[in-house]
Amino acid sequence: MSWEIRTDRPIYLQLIEQMELKICSGVYALGSKLPPVRDLAQEASVNPNTMQKALAKLEEDGLLYTNRTIGRFVTEDVNIVNQVKNKLAKEQVQDFLKKMRKLGFDNNEVLSMLETMLEGVEQ
Amino acid sequence: MSWEIRTDRPIYLQLIEQMELKICSGVYALGSKLPPVRDLAQEASVNPNTMQKALAKLEEDGLLYTNRTIGRFVTEDVNIVNQVKNKLAKEQVQDFLKKMRKLGFDNNEVLSMLETMLEGVEQ
Amino acid sequence: MSWEIRTDRPIYLQLIEQMELKICSGVYALGSKLPPVRDLAQEASVNPNTMQKALAKLEEDGLLYTNRTIGRFVTEDVNIVNQVKNKLAKEQVQDFLKKMRKLGFDNNEVLSMLETMLEGVEQ
Amino acid sequence: MSWEIRTDRPIYLQLIEQMELKICSGVYALGSKLPPVRDLAQEASVNPNTMQKALAKLEEDGLLYTNRTIGRFVTEDVNIVNQVKNKLAKEQVQDFLKKMRKLGFDNNEVLSMLETMLEGVEQ
DNA sequence: GTGGTCTAGACCACC
DNA sequence: GTGGTCTAGACCACA
Numbered sequence: 001m002s003w004e005i006r007t008d009r010p011i012y013l014q015l016i017e018q019m020e021l022k023i024c025s026g027v028y029a030l031g032s033k034l035p036p037v038r039d040l041a042q043e044a045s046v047n048p049n050t051m052q053k054a055l056a057k058l059e060e061d062g063l064l065y066t067n068r069t070i071g072r073f074v075t076e077d078v079n080i081v082n083q084v085k086n087k088l089a090k091e092q093v094q095d096f097l098k099k100m101r102k103l104g105f106d107n108n109e110v111l112s113m114l115e116t117m118l119e120g121v122e123q
Numbered sequence: 124m125s126w127e128i129r130t131d132r133p134i135y136l137q138l139i140e141q142m143e144l145k146i147c148s149g150v151y152a153l154g155s156k157l158p159p160v161r162d163l164a165q166e167a168s169v170n171p172n173t174m175q176k177a178l179a180k181l182e183e184d185g186l187l188y189t190n191r192t193i194g195r196f197v198t199e200d201v202n203i204v205n206q207v208k209n210k211l212a213k214e215q216v217q218d219f220l221k222k223m224r225k226l227g228f229d230n231n232e233v234l235s236m237l238e239t240m241l242e243g244v245e246q
Numbered sequence: 247m248s249w250e251i252r253t254d255r256p257i258y259l260q261l262i263e264q265m266e267l268k269i270c271s272g273v274y275a276l277g278s279k280l281p282p283v284r285d286l287a288q289e290a291s292v293n294p295n296t297m298q299k300a301l302a303k304l305e306e307d308g309l310l311y312t313n314r315t316i317g318r319f320v321t322e323d324v325n326i327v328n329q330v331k332n333k334l335a336k337e338q339v340q341d342f343l344k345k346m347r348k349l350g351f352d353n354n355e356v357l358s359m360l361e362t363m364l365e366g367v368e369q
Numbered sequence: 370m371s372w373e374i375r376t377d378r379p380i381y382l383q384l385i386e387q388m389e390l391k392i393c394s395g396v397y398a399l400g401s402k403l404p405p406v407r408d409l410a411q412e413a414s415v416n417p418n419t420m421q422k423a424l425a426k427l428e429e430d431g432l433l434y435t436n437r438t439i440g441r442f443v444t445e446d447v448n449i450v451n452q453v454k455n456k457l458a459k460e461q462v463q464d465f466l467k468k469m470r471k472l473g474f475d476n477n478e479v480l481s482m483l484e485t486m487l488e489g490v491e492q
Numbered sequence: 493g494t495g496g497t498c499t500a501g502a503c504c505a506c507c
Numbered sequence: 508g509t510g511g512t513c514t515a516g517a518c519c520a521c522a
Contacts, residue, residue, distance in 0.1 A: 008127075021226075025226060088226055090240070093237055096219040100215060102144075103212050104147070110241075111237065111241065113212060117217070117220075118233075133496080159509065169499090172498075173498060176498095189510065190510090191510055192508085193506095193509065193510090194510080270472050271473070339486050343486075345461050348390075348394045349390075349394060350454065356487075357484070359462060360462055406494085418515085421495080422512095437522095438493080438495065438521045438522055439522085440495080441494095
């Protein structure tokens with residue numbers, strides 16, 4: 001998964017979301033060292049200051065921590081990561097339901113459709 | 124809902140998808156007249172030919188029909204629209220499941236989470 | 247039926263053929279008066295001299311005759327017209343067979359296909 | 370057989386028809402590689418985009434398939450080609466009958482004329 | 493070098 | 508003014 005930046009919302013918010021996702025999905029493992037800010041910024045084609053702002057917010061939330069002389073690391077606290085995971089999951093569910101409602105499906109229909117599509121599918 | 128065009132996929136495909144969505148979600152009602160190609164193109168900030176290509180494809184699929192010199196109309200055939208609705212819904216479900224799996228949720232967890240979030244929510 | 251002129255063959259030959267066809271199919275009835283050469287030429291978008299050349303040839307074949315002061319007329323001789331009709335028909339058959347052979351159909355297949363398509367069709 | 374383009378009908382439709390004919394009559398054998406779009410366009414004296422449009426339609430119908438960056442190929446599926454062959458043959462028969470009727474021949478006369486002309490003719 | 497896509501701009505038929 | 512078609516010219520991804 002790469003970086004996807006759009007111009008219709010604050011970039012640093014998008015960076016936060018995608019960074020959260022990368023951590024929760026294991027792209028950056030618990031306790032692992034992150035690439036330098038400059039590298040991340042270049043990878044995402046954004047200004048280093050913007051990337052810095054995003055990382056600072058993630059640090060605030062406890063998802064990252066900085067060792068000034070060595071670099072930035074992903075937290076080793078599973079609980080924090082799980083909290084974020086749940087937050088992201090809830091957002092996905094909300095987003096999904098919103099889209100399905102727009103298509104005219106009510107709760108029961110969404111549920112039965114999901115159940116149908118889960119049957120017989122390997123995990 | 125407005126138009127969102129990205130540069131990483133053929134524009135006409137995105138136009139097709141968004142047009143399908145607009146029709147299925149009722150932005151363009153069954154049997155109603157569409158704005159002229161040129162207007163739609165300007166609205167979406169694309170070349171009229173590109174919009175034309177997308178509309179031609181939708182016409183092939185029976186979602187639209189053209190009354191030459193008068194304009195383009197949404198089909199009045201509920202069946203066709205429902206078919207497209209189901210197709211779009213399935214895509215949404217697949218997409219949703221893919222994202223949830225990336226977050227580390229298995230089928231049962233997705234299902235129970237959805238059920239939980241549907242409880243006590245007004246339709 | 248209007249005039250169709252192509253640039254890949256002598257125009258006057260095409261005029262002859264189409265004039266024969268018009269007479270045989272009754273566009274210009276037996277014994278009827280033809281429009282003036284200039285009108286015919288304009289109708290077919292060709293030079294009057296070219297039209298003149300075609301009409302002269304048809305006259306030679308007895309399909310037309312000229313009354314100098316009154317104009318040009320279609321012959322009243324059914325036999326002559328029937329001869330031309332047969333000639334044109336044979337050309338059509340030959341042309342048809344040639345095309346069918348190019349598509350890979352042999353005589354028997356052509357015959358059976360024709361018989362099939364004639365069944366149940368009102369004349 | 371070369372390309373014949375007329376101005377009284379959409380060019381891309383004529384290209385489709387003639388391409389179908391070329392494939393059905395073996396000018397382009399099953400499974401063989403077609404010349405590049407640009408070459409075909411130049412051969413037919415049309416814009417590459419117009420040729421592209423025609424080929425795209427033939428591809429939709431399964432008569433061609435594209436191996437991107439390598440080229441376009443005729444299908445290897447005999448069934449599809451035979452279907453098209455039959456379609457073209459039916460059109461020829463219809464066209465033939467129409468012309469013969471215009472000349473004043475009824476079904477039986479057409480049939481007997483064809484039978485007569487087929488006798489004693491080498492295949 | 494291949495097919496695919498997009499834009500810009502033009503003309504046509506029809507009502 | 509509507510959709511339809513065509514041309515010219517450009518750029519892209521891929522191998």
